[in-house]
Amino acid sequence: MASSSVIKKTQTIALIGNPNVGKSSVFNQLTGLNQKIGNYPGVTVDKTVGYLRDSSNELQLIDLPGTYSLYPKSEDELIAYRVLSESDGKLDAxxxxxxxxxxxxxLxxxxxxMDLGLPLALVLNMKDMAEKSGVKLRTHELYQALNVPLILTDARKSEGIQAVKSLLIQRTFNQVDPFISVENIIPEGLLKATMEYFNVTSPYKAFQLLVFAEEDNTLNVEDRSWLLNRRLEFGFDIHKAKLEEATIRNKKxxxxxxKTVSKVDSGKGSFGNQMDKVVLHPVLGYGIFLGIxxxxxxxxxxxxxxxxxxIDEGFxxxxxxxxxxxxxxxxxxxLAEGLVPGIGGIVIFIPQIAMLFGFLAFLEDTGYLSRVVFLMDRFMRPFGLHGKSVVPLISGMACAIPAVMATRTISNNKERLITILVAPWMSCSARLPIYIIIIGLIIPSQTILGVNAQALALLGMYLLGTVATLLGAFLLNLVFTQKQKSYLLTEMPVYRFPRWKAVLMTMYGKSKVFVLEAGKVILAISIILWVLASYGPPSTMNxxxxxxxxxxxxTQSVEEIAEIEELFASKKLEASYMGIMGKAIEPVIRPLGYDWKIGIALITSFAAREVFVGTIATIYSIGGDVDNELTIREKLAQEKRPDxxxxxxxxxxxxxLMIFYAFAMQCMSTLAVxxxxTKSWKWPILQTLVMTGVAYLAALITYQTLV
Incomplete structure (x- = not known):
């Protein structure tokens, strides 16, 4: 019999669901901007926490990773299992x-x-798509069969969200009897011993502990050993038990x-099928992707x-x-030589950053990005990558940090490690400012067959990163000999018109992150650079x-005075602490075509690649004539070698320079992630050495070939 659960005034509620069911949309609608990123205690997986408030309550909502079941096969699925099955007072519903x-x-x-004993409610999202597909839901009968509250929603259009908010605030969750009885699957003595040893009241929690003793890395050695010994003692076959549980559950x-769902032919399902024939075509599909x-x-x-x-002219x-x-x-x-150029080096790239993330959000919202995952899976296998590696690699076009974190969905350890190691070679948005500024200097703004030559050059850099990623994965696949079969399980969401509000919010949010996170690093380094470039050994400077x-x-000549000031501005910069640093590494980088000023940018951008532009902007502003209002691009275009x-x-x-940045691991945040x-310093250190070595060699060959 169902009983209305009593939930504390300060509630903690977990949102869980399969991938691509609109869980994040529901979460965003409920919490708005009241969100923050945290970390699950004891594990290396981030969580998103949001808050829903009314006059007397604050509800904490945890957005769990998408999972198809509580049979964890990857780290993110393991998190969903852990948070729910080990809640014991931490979760209210x-x-x-x-x-x-x-x-x-x-279901x-x-x-x-349900079987874990948690109070819960169901949100049946995408009701509009169900109607278009001819799916008829008899919600009252479904409620009677499951005995838990359920609400129909269309989160994209905010339909039903107010009802969900009311459900949360009014605390109308139900805690029901187990859906199936695991007592018929586990030997009675083993079940009783496990419940007593771990002090759990739910038989299904005991079942989960027994089944996933090896996968759950949060168990201590003693507890894991106890579980494995008891399984052997009772002859408990976990594979047979999991199959039996799934069979009983699915049958019910x-x-x-x-009795509660019926489907009629709506005649509206052909559009998606026809589109898939085009975008997933084994030849045409790749052409469409490259064209996009x-x-x-x-x-x-x-x-x-x-x-x-x-922006450039304004600063x-x-x-x-x-x-x-x-x-x-x-x-x-x-102000004129340090702070303003430093801020300008950040703000000038907001338009490109916003557009890149806006386009990616657009493609994801229409359902096309999932097709790209499926399409590119054909390429992944020969290179030792999993089909799900495509998601991290595409994410790497935005940033390597979420790309590395996205590998948690890959259950195969070898394929996950390979993806982690090669993901930073995907051309991320941090490289975009470097590519943009240099392409604008060396590639003329003309069209080739109606396409901008600079756009072709940028596409070439992104393709270079992709080729390097696949080649690196292929070589690592030869090095790592672990054999473990894996399969791609993905879902094709329906084609939908993008939500322009969501796209614009993504553009705003990502630009904000760039300004506040990368911008802080760029600005701080710009200020430090100004100090290092403005001061040097007292005896030399004096x-x-x-x-x-x-x-x-x-002298009285205005022209001669200007020449003298320009000459000594250059001498002071060269004699400064920053000049000394640049001169120290110049012999190493000269074969690549770089002078000591570029060397300074290489040093500082090890903190973050995008710092390169801010560094260059600061270096060429110091001691220069700012009255002439030259922009960053114009200053770089006029820079000449003194010899x-x-x-x-x-x-x-x-x-x-572009090829060096395409290959070099110059992002301390990525190394930390x-x-x-990987829970080891071995891999990031090896990754840095190899990537930097490849970058130096590739840049050397490029310069010496073209010079």
């Missing part, structure tokens, strides 16, 4: 999100949650759905150029205004100041 078009699969997970679910990527890069250059120019003008308006001194120099004063006192008079950023140097995911 569970909100299970189901796809209205596929209740059979969703497998939902009934497992089908019996319920036969080229269109994205074309748009990034064409549409973002105007706002980028405005150049601001620096000039500061110099002209404020009195001369260290503070004015700091000697240069005296020499400059003597020359200036002996030859040639442009620093010519074709050979520019390509060498790799260490966290």
């Amino acid at each position: 569970a909100l299970v999100i189901l796809d209205s078009c596929n209740l059979e699969r969703g 497998l997970l939902a009934t497992q949650v 679910i089908k019996a319920i759905l036969e 990527m080229l269109l994205i890069f074309q748009a990034i250059f064409a549409w973002a150029e105007v706002p980028m120019d405005w 150049a003008g601001l620096a000039a205004w500061i110099t002209q308006t404020l009195p001369e001194g260290v503070f004015t120099d700091f 000697s240069l100041y005296e020499e400059e004063e003597n020359l200036l006192s002996n 030859t008079g040639e442009k620093v950023y010519n074709l050979a140097t520019g390509l060498s 790799v260490k966290r995911e």
Whole structure:
């Protein structure tokens, strides 16, 4: 018999559901912007926590990773299992999100949650798609059969969300009797001993402990040993038990759905099938994917150029205004040569960052991105990668950090490790500012067969990263000899019109993260660089100041004064602490076509790749004439080598620099995440050495070939 659960004033509620059921949409609708990212205690998997508040309550909602059942095969599925099965007072209830078009699969997970003894309610999402597909739900009969509250929703359009909020606030969850009885699957003595040893009241929790003793790495050695010994003692066959449980559960679910769900031919299912024949075509599908990527890069250059120019000119003008308006001194120099160029080096790339993430959000929301995962799976296997490796690798086009974390869905340890090690070679958004600024310097803005040459160059860099990733995976697959079969299990969501609000929110959110997270690093390093470039060994700097004063006192010509000031600005920069650092590594990087100023950018960008542009902006602002309002691009275009008079950023140097950044592991945050995911410093250290070595060699070959 169902009993209304008593939930504490401060509730903690877990949201769980299969992948692609709109769970995150429901979560976002419920919590709005009241979200934060945390970490599950004791494991290396992030969680998203949100809050729903009314006048007297604060509800904490935990968005769990998507999973098809409580049979964990990967780390993220293990988290869902752990949080639910080991809640014991930590969770007050569970909100299970189901796809209205596929209740059979969703109810497998939902009934497992029931058997854990948690109070719960069901959200039947995507009701609009169920209607279009001809699925008829008799919700009252379904409620009577399951005895838990259920609400129909369309989270994309916010339909039913208010009812879900009311359910949460009014605490109308039900804790019901077990859906199936595991007492018929486990020997009575083994079940009783396990419940007593672990002090659990739910038979299904004891069943889970026995079945997943080896997979659950949070169990201590003593507890795991006890479970394994008891299984041997009672002759408990876990594979047979899991199969028997699934058979009993599915049989009962089908019996319920036969009475509560019916389907009629709506005649509306042909569009998706016809589209799939085109986008998943073994030849045409890849052409469509490359065409879409080229269109994205074309748009990034064409549409973002105007706002980028405005931002660039605006900061150049601001620096000039500061110099002209404020009195001369260290503070004015700091603002005009350090702070303003540093901020400008961040803000100028917001248009491209926003557009890249906007396009990716658009493709994901339409359902196309899932097709790309399926399409590219054909390429993954020969390279030692799992089909699910495509998701992290595509994520790597945005950022390597979530790409590495996304490998948790890969159950095969070898394939997961290979994906982690090669994912940073995918061209992430942190490389985008470098590619944009250098391509703009070395590639003319002209069209080739109607396509912008700069867009083609950017596409080429992304393809280079992809080729390097696959080749690296192939070599690692030869090195790692572990043999373990794996299969791709993915789902094709229906084609839908994108939610423009969601796309715009993604653009805003990702741009905000870039400004606040990467921007903090860029700005901090820009300030440090200004200090290092403005000061040097006192004896050397004082000697240069005296020499400059003597020359200036002996001339009256305005032109000669300007030449003297420009000459000594360069000498002071070279004699500064930053100049000393650059000169120290110049012999190593000169064969790549780099001077000591570029060397400084290489050093600082080991913190984060995107720091390169902010560093260059700061270096070329220090000691320069900011009154002329030159933009970052114009300053780089005018930079010449003092010994030859040639442009620093010519074709050979520019390509060498882009290729170096395409391959080098210059992101300390990624290294930290790799260490966290692999639980060892061995892999990030090896990863850094190999990637940096490959980057140096590739850049050397490029420059020496073109020079």
